[in-house]
Amino acid sequence: MLHLLHNTGQAMFMLFEAIWFIRHAFGRRSRQETFTQLYVTGIKSLAVITVVALFTGMILALQTGLELKRWGYEEFIGSAVAVTMIREMGPFMTGLIIAASVGSAIAAQLGTMTVSEEVAALEVMSINPNRFLVMPRLVALAVMMPILTVYTNILGIMGGAVVGATQLGVSVRAYMDNATQFAANKDLYVGLLKAFVFGIIIVTVACHQGFVTREGAVGVGKATRRSVIISFLIILVVGYMITRLFYI
Amino acid sequence: MIRFENVTKVLGGRAVLDQVDFEIGEGETFVIVGLSGAGKSVTLKHIIRLMQPDSGRIYIDNEDLVAADRRELQELRRKFGVLFQGAALLQWMNVRDNVGLPLREHTRMSDDEIRKQVDDRLELLGLADAAEKFPSDISGGMQKRAGLARAIIMNPKIVLYDEPTSGLDPVTSRRIDDLIVDMRERLGITSVVVTHDLHSALAIGSRIMMLHQGRIVENAPPADFIRSQNETVQSFLESQYITKKGKWEELIHG
Numbered sequence: 001m002l003h004l005l006h007n008t009g010q011a012m013f014m015l016f017e018a019i020w021f022i023r024h025a026f027g028r029r030s031r032q033e034t035f036t037q038l039y040v041t042g043i044k045s046l047a048v049i050t051v052v053a054l055f056t057g058m059i060l061a062l063q064t065g066l067e068l069k070r071w072g073y074e075e076f077i078g079s080a081v082a083v084t085m086i087r088e089m090g091p092f093m094t095g096l097i098i099a100a101s102v103g104s105a106i107a108a109q110l111g112t113m114t115v116s117e118e119v120a121a122l123e124v125m126s127i128n129p130n131r132f133l134v135m136p137r138l139v140a141l142a143v144m145m146p147i148l149t150v151y152t153n154i155l156g157i158m159g160g161a162v163v164g165a166t167q168l169g170v171s172v173r174a175y176m177d178n179a180t181q182f183a184a185n186k187d188l189y190v191g192l193l194k195a196f197v198f199g200i201i202i203v204t205v206a207c208h209q210g211f212v213t214r215e216g217a218v219g220v221g222k223a224t225r226r227s228v229i230i231s232f233l234i235i236l237v238v239g240y241m242i243t244r245l246f247y248i
Numbered sequence: 249m250i251r252f253e254n255v256t257k258v259l260g261g262r263a264v265l266d267q268v269d270f271e272i273g274e275g276e277t278f279v280i281v282g283l284s285g286a287g288k289s290v291t292l293k294h295i296i297r298l299m300q301p302d303s304g305r306i307y308i309d310n311e312d313l314v315a316a317d318r319r320e321l322q323e324l325r326r327k328f329g330v331l332f333q334g335a336a337l338l339q340w341m342n343v344r345d346n347v348g349l350p351l352r353e354h355t356r357m358s359d360d361e362i363r364k365q366v367d368d369r370l371e372l373l374g375l376a377d378a379a380e381k382f383p384s385d386i387s388g389g390m391q392k393r394a395g396l397a398r399a400i401i402m403n404p405k406i407v408l409y410d411e412p413t414s415g416l417d418p419v420t421s422r423r424i425d426d427l428i429v430d431m432r433e434r435l436g437i438t439s440v441v442v443t444h445d446l447h448s449a450l451a452i453g454s455r456i457m458m459l460h461q462g463r464i465v466e467n468a469p470p471a472d473f474i475r476s477q478n479e480t481v482q483s484f485l486e487s488q489y490i491t492k493k494g495k496w497e498e499l500i501h502g
Contacts, residue, residue: 029353113338121336124296125350125398126322132353 011208014130015200018138018207021131025139030131037140041102045148049097053152056093057081057159065168074168078178081160086187090153091145092239095198098145099231103206106137107227110210111220119211134207138200145199146192153191190246197242198235205231249274249406249438250295255304257290257462264290265301266462272455274405277432277439279453281446281484286459288442289333292410295440296328297321308406326354329399329407329437333414335391337383337398343370344379347397354402369397373427389420396427400435407431409441413448421445425452446488450474458484 025034064084065077110133113119122129157179164170209227213219250272257265264287272278280288293299294306297313306313308324316324337346348366351357357365370376373393378386383394392412399407409428413421425448431437443449449456450470457467458481466473466481474485 116334117332117336118338120298121330121332121338123298124325124328124330125353126325127349127353 011204014208015204017130018134021135030136034136034139037136041140042144045101049148049152052093052097053155054159056089057156058163060084061160061163074170075174075178077164077170078175079182082157082179082183085153085156086183086191090149091191091194094149094152095235099202100228103202103231104224104228106206107209108220108224110207111213111223114211114213115216138203141199141203145195149195194239194242201234202231251307253305255301257301263462270467274438276454277452279441279449279456281449282459287462288459292408292442327405329404331395331399331409331412333411335395337394339383342380342382343394347401350402369401373397389416392424406438411443413445428452446490
């Protein structure tokens with residue numbers, strides 16, 4: 001318990017210091033690294049997010065649609081997919097993908113840097129690792145997670161429309177009309193808030209796990225695994241708490 | 249310049265440093281030797297406060313390193329350059345960017361000025377042709393020289409070397425030794441070197457301190473070190489085929 005509190009305190013200190021340094025994100029010293037991280041997080045994740053988002057929407061539409069069709073309500077498939085994607089599945093699926101791809105890569109990179117004394121070298125050169133390494137990644141995740149979530153939502157809804165038109169007999173126009181009728185602005189805002197919070201969780205966990213890496217290559221492997229597992233668990237719990245906060 | 253007063257550090261229930269007391273003067277090349285686990289690297293880490301002692305004080309130019317706050321620590325660390333055991337170059341930057349990193353971070357120099365300073369240092373260390381290469385594309389010896397170029401780019405007063413010749417072939421090792429001597433002679437840098445290699449220590453050191461089980465067993469100039477009556481020192485010397493006869497006789501007799 002004491003160990004958990006110690007680690008949480010360390011991670012929070014690291015996060016707050018990185019937030020403090022955000023004002024330098026596009027300054028001379030950090031600009032290049034910030035753009036690199038924005039590119040890595042945003043552009044390099046697009047392919048996997050495209051596939052996952054499309055199929056999430058298609059599975060949702062198929063499962064829900066078949067059930068609705070039994071009762072003759074298949075025209076409601078648009079709203080079912082849109083609301084589920086925007087409120088929950090969009091930010092959740094994006095969070096999981098980014099935690100598994102970008103978060104694990106951050107933990108592995110920082111872990112390797114820690115065991116090969118590169119992080120110590122930065123400290124000795126009076127270069128704060130929280131500004132040099134954590135802050136650009138924090139900016140990238142905080143900016144890109146909501147953008148990628150919007151992308152996931154759009155593709156997921158499109159995937160649902162394809163299934164609706166080809167397998168449930170619901171025209172694309174009827175699907176979209178129903179979707180826009182039921183999805184509210186609040187759903188979008190809460191979904192984007194979740195995405196933003198998930199981004200901060202992923203970067204905090206991944207960077208902290210990287211910095212506490214010990215025991216060489218084995219330690220890097222452990223840090224990477226722990227980073228993904230801890231991020232998944234916190235995303236699940238925090239996702240539930242945000243939903244509860246805004247919808248009950 | 250650097251002073252340890254009764255420094256003790258316990259790791260895993262064992263005193264890695266046990267009431268260690270020593271002083272390093274300006275312009276010295278102070279070599280710390282000892283077996284693995286003797287506390288050499290731990291001592292080095294204490295000098296730049298990558299580790300804090302459990303008890304005792306450490307002074308850098310009479311400033312208390314242990315009690316320094318974050319800002320004071322940053323100022324104190326600017327007096328140092330460090331060559332890490334594995335060079336610790338950032339893998340995603342080429343050699344020129346690695347060496348220029350401290351200048352980019354701590355000065356308002358233009359990119360052209362930084363490039364000029366970096367190229368001068370690379371020239372000094374025989375790395376002019378490797379400027380555009382990445383650390384993974386150059387040999388271990390070149391990485392160490394690049395690490396040394398980065399360590400001295402801000403003109404530090406003190407350079408710390410952690411096992412500078414480990415993992416290198418004998419020819420490259422002697423080249424690194426020559427560079428350490430060169431740094432002292434040309435730039436007046438105070439050097440603290442941690443090494444297993446007694447041949448290197450005797451060749452470059454103005455004083456050699458041996459640690460054993462966290463305690464200092466000898467601290468003397470090379471000529472006195474080799475004559476030490478301490479059994480641990482003698483056995484350490486013999487393990488590296490250094491005897492009072494042969495090529496080291498000249499050193500002993502001045």
